Amino acid sequence: MTAALAPAPSRRLPPAAPARLLRLELRRNPMLWLLPVLAILFWLGVYRPAMANPPFWNVRATDLQHAVLFLGPLLAGATAWVGSRDGRLGLTDLVGVTAVPRWAGQLTTWAAATCWAEAVYLGGVAVVYGVTAEQAHWGGPLWWPVAVGAAGVATCCALGFAAGALLPGRFTAALAAVLVFLALGGGAFALQNNATYAQIWLLNVQGALPRDSYGIFYPYLPDLAIAQLMFLAGLAVAALGALGLPAAAGSSWLRGAAAALTAAGLAAAGTAVGLAGTARLEAHGIVIPALHDAASDMPTSYTPVCSHSVVPVCMHPAYRSFLPAVTAALGPVLDQVAGLPGAPVRVTQVAVTTVQQESSNGVQLGGPVIGGSPPVVYLPLAGLSLPGEGSTTAQFVEALRSQDAPAILNTLVGLSGQQGLPGGISAQGYDVAPPPGPRMAAQVAVAMALAKVAGLSPGGVPLADDGRTPANSTRPGNARNPMVKGSTSVSAAQLAAARRFAALPAAMRRAWLVTHLAALRAGQVTLSEIP
Amino acid sequence: MTAAGVDRAPGARAAARSGRPAGPAGLRLVRLHAASRRVLTCLLVLAACAVALRTALHWLPRSGFYSRQIPLTIEAGAATVIGVTTRSPFGEPERVAGRWLPFLRLGGGLALALAAAGALAAGSASAHLAGGTAGMVRDLAGFTGLALLIAVVAGGALAWIGPVAYLGITMPALGGGWTTPWAWPARPPHDRGAAICAALVFAAGLAIVTIRGARDSVRE
Numbered sequence: 211m212t213a214a215l216a217p218a219p220s221r222r223l224p225p226a227a228p229a230r231l232l233r234l235e236l237r238r239n240p241m242l243w244l245l246p247v248l249a250i251l252f253w254l255g256v257y258r259p260a261m262a263n264p265p266f267w268n269v270r271a272t273d274l275q276h277a278v279l280f281l282g283p284l285l286a287g288a289t290a291w292v293g294s295r296d297g298r299l300g301l302t303d304l305v306g307v308t309a310v311p312r313w314a315g316q317l318t319t320w321a322a323a324t325c326w327a328e329a330v331y332l333g334g335v336a337v338v339y340g341v342t343a344e345q346a347h348w349g350g351p352l353w354w355p356v357a358v359g360a361a362g363v364a365t366c367c368a369l370g371f372a373a374g375a376l377l378p379g380r381f382t383a384a385l386a387a388v389l390v391f392l393a394l395g396g397g398a399f400a401l402q403n404n405a406t407y408a409q410i411w412l413l414n415v416q417g418a419l420p421r422d423s424y425g426i427f428y429p430y431l432p433d434l435a436i437a438q439l440m441f442l443a444g445l446a447v448a449a450l451g452a453l454g455l456p457a458a459a460g461s462s463w464l465r466g467a468a469a470a471l472t473a474a475g476l477a478a479a480g481t482a483v484g485l486a487g488t489a490r491l492e493a494h495g496i497v498i499p500a501l502h503d504a505a506s507d508m509p510t511s512y513t514p515v516c517s518h519s520v521v522p523v524c525m526h527p528a529y530r531s532f533l534p535a536v537t538a539a540l541g542p543v544l545d546q547v548a549g550l551p552g553a554p555v556r557v558t559q560v561a562v563t564t565v566q567q568e569s570s571n572g573v574q575l576g577g578p579v580i581g582g583s584p585p586v587v588y589l590p591l592a593g594l595s596l597p598g599e600g601s602t603t604a605q606f607v608e609a610l611r612s613q614d615a616p617a618i619l620n621t622l623v624g625l626s627g628q629q630g631l632p633g634g635i636s637a638q639g640y641d642v643a644p645p646p647g648p649r650m651a652a653q654v655a656v657a658m659a660l661a662k663v664a665g666l667s668p669g670g671v672p673l674a675d676d677g678r679t680p681a682n683s684t685r686p687g688n689a690r691n692p693m694v695k696g697s698t699s700v701s702a703a704q705l706a707a708a709r710r711f712a713a714l715p716a717a718m719r720r721a722w723l724v725t726h727l728a729a730l731r732a733g734q735v736t737l738s739e740i741p
Numbered sequence: 742m743t744a745a746g747v748d749r750a751p752g753a754r755a756a757a758r759s760g761r762p763a764g765p766a767g768l769r770l771v772r773l774h775a776a777s778r779r780v781l782t783c784l785l786v787l788a789a790c791a792v793a794l795r796t797a798l799h800w801l802p803r804s805g806f807y808s809r810q811i812p813l814t815i816e817a818g819a820a821t822v823i824g825v826t827t828r829s830p831f832g833e834p835e836r837v838a839g840r841w842l843p844f845l846r847l848g849g850g851l852a853l854a855l856a857a858a859g860a861l862a863a864g865s866a867s868a869h870l871a872g873g874t875a876g877m878v879r880d881l882a883g884f885t886g887l888a889l890l891i892a893v894v895a896g897g898a899l900a901w902i903g904p905v906a907y908l909g910i911t912m913p914a915l916g917g918g919w920t921t922p923w924a925w926p927a928r929p930p931h932d933r934g935a936a937i938c939a940a941l942v943f944a945a946g947l948a949i950v951t952i953r954g955a956r957d958s959v960r961e
Contacts (some may be wrong), residue, residue: 244902281909283908283909284909298898382827383901384905388814388817391817396811399807603803
């Protein structure tokens with residue numbers, strides 16, 4: 211028997227070989243040592259801020275998508291370190307002659323590192339969503355932001371791994387981590403500078419809309435998330451495909467497949483960027499026409515929770531815990547106007563009333579709108595700092611009262627936002643209003659009197675009894691109207707009429723309003739006619 | 742009697758007797774140490790950081806979150822490369838034979854930190870850097886100290902983990918207005934407590950890496 215008769219060694223891999231290789235890589239992966247650091251980062255950067263916010267699923271989901279900012283750079287550096295292993299240890303030639311093609315081996319190593327990274331991320335998601343399920347009053351987990359976050363984690367790993375494998379060196383891991391950090395920060399900055407295509411930025415959830423303004427009243431719009439997933443998957447596939455391009459990666463067939471994958475990945479990423487360029491901000495999220503499903507525009511059905519006040523305040527069940535605060539904020543004004551002709555019969559919470567995109571990735575949200583027959587106050591809370599979001603319940607009540615209660619009074623007496631008491635009714639905000647005409651002066655005086663009786667001090671217009679004539683003033687801005695300027699110019703005669711009317715007994719004031727409200731609204735009442 | 746030392750110059754023999762490297766030999770030692778640590782590449786990266794900072798400051802807003810985050814990221818990048826240069830390719834033989842090693846480590850670390858501060862200060866000259874040069878030097882010192890500490894614990898090649906992880910922690914600190922001085926990037930530039938914390942971390946990192954050197958990884 212000679213060696214020539216010996217059977218040639220088979221190059222076919224046993225079926226279990228890839229799984230075994232993956233198991234080996236999982237066990238000896240340096241990512242294991244980073245797990246505590248990643249867990250601490252997740253706790254500090256995601257869990258703590260998420261728990262400090264109200265238990266809304268959309269707010270928590272947004273935090274989970276933003277987790278990539280904290281985990282991504284470290285993962286990119288770690289996987290660059292893993293990817294450069296063969297090059298650093300001088301094993302490139304050795305592993306190039308094994309039964310497994312080098313490219314397949316590298317993909318397995320990347321998969322193992324990514325498995326650990328995803329375990330950390332998805333474990334964090336499970337904890338955050340588990341706690342939210344205990345706390346939330348309504349709704350369920352949003353999975354699109356989580357999917358984008360998970361894809362972001364995998365892509366950071368792929369980019370870092372490719373950098374390490376293609377450019378092994380002592381500085382590669384450090385630079386990969388820092389470059390991913392810069393890319394994440396730069397994307398936000400590009401978005402702020404109105405770069406249209408920057409909408410694809412990984413941490414962009416629904417444009418400039420506040421986190422609590424989407425995914426509750428209407429379904430979560432997945433358009434941008436789909437484009438982001440396409441972009442991230444394309445980048446990851448391109449990076450991993452590039453690993454198979456060098457001659458040592460495998461056979462020519464394998465390298466051809468790698469080249470095709472790289473091209474496909476780049477094409478997908480480019481297409482996603484192009485789609486993001488067509489995105490537009492609408493009231494309930496970002497809409498990309500090519501990806502938009504009209505079914506997402508249908509409102510979500512829910513049974514509102516209502517207060518038992520004279521004018522009921524009805525809110526979305528997700529906001530159930532804020533019902534007492536909203537009732538306390540608007541109750542005094544609603545009590546004054548209840549039952550008057552043209553006065554609102556109900557307050558209904560809505561997601562937003564108007565949305566206007568502004569420069570620097572800003573957004574202007576409209577205040578409450580009164581409409582319908584019988585009149586209903588449509589009250590948005592998006593853009594206000596809710597209790598737990600950096601303000602106390604007392605601050606929230608005060609903000610809501612000062613911004614939205616005047617709008618009810620203005621509408622009652624027939625004034626627009628710019629003519630009447632400063633509040634939050636106008637989406638455009640307030641400028642210094644021209645002095646009201648003699649007819650309008652009576653409307654302003656009545657509104658001021660009702661505001662005083664209800665305990666409001668709107669817009670810097672002093673309602674004290676000292677008779678001072680106020681100058682135009684400014685008051686601090688808020689999230690809904692970033693800087694609300696000025697107030698109505700008020701004359702001494704108006705102040706006197708307002709004080710006079712406010713001093714009337716409640717029954718007499720109410721009787722006069724019932725009789726004269728229509729005339730007042732039509733501008734047919736003068737200051738001297740106010741009792 | 743051996744022939745060892747016969748071909749040495751008289752100055753070198755005197756230096757060998759006194760235990761100090763003489764002028765040309767000392768310079769050669771410094772040059773070889775710098776080459777083994779890839780100091781030249783490090784300096785090139787620091788120069789690139791300065792260019793990146795200058796470019797970023799041209800576009801960045803003068804205030805707000807991103808006016809702090811991107812310069813901080815670049816400062817952390819400079820610190821990571823300083824940390825990575827502490828890695829020795831020789832390991833144990835160098836530790837045994839190199840009696841001047843602590844001084845070389847100290848000098849190398851200090852020189853690179855100063856070079857980084859100078860490069861970033863030059864990069865931010867004639868531009869508005871949120872926090873100013875004093876804040877930049879404080880943050881850079883703290884990041885560098887972290888990188889050196891991690892180099893001692895985990896190895897020079899993994900020294901980047903410290904600044905990058907700490908940078909991740911500073912993001913919620915910047916947004917949330919943390920008041921602890923240990924989150925020094927989130928503090929105003931003239932905050933004394935933050936400056937002391939950053940200086941302490943830098944001093945600790947430099948001292949420990951001078952005495953012990955970066956950890957030699959078994960797998961390297």
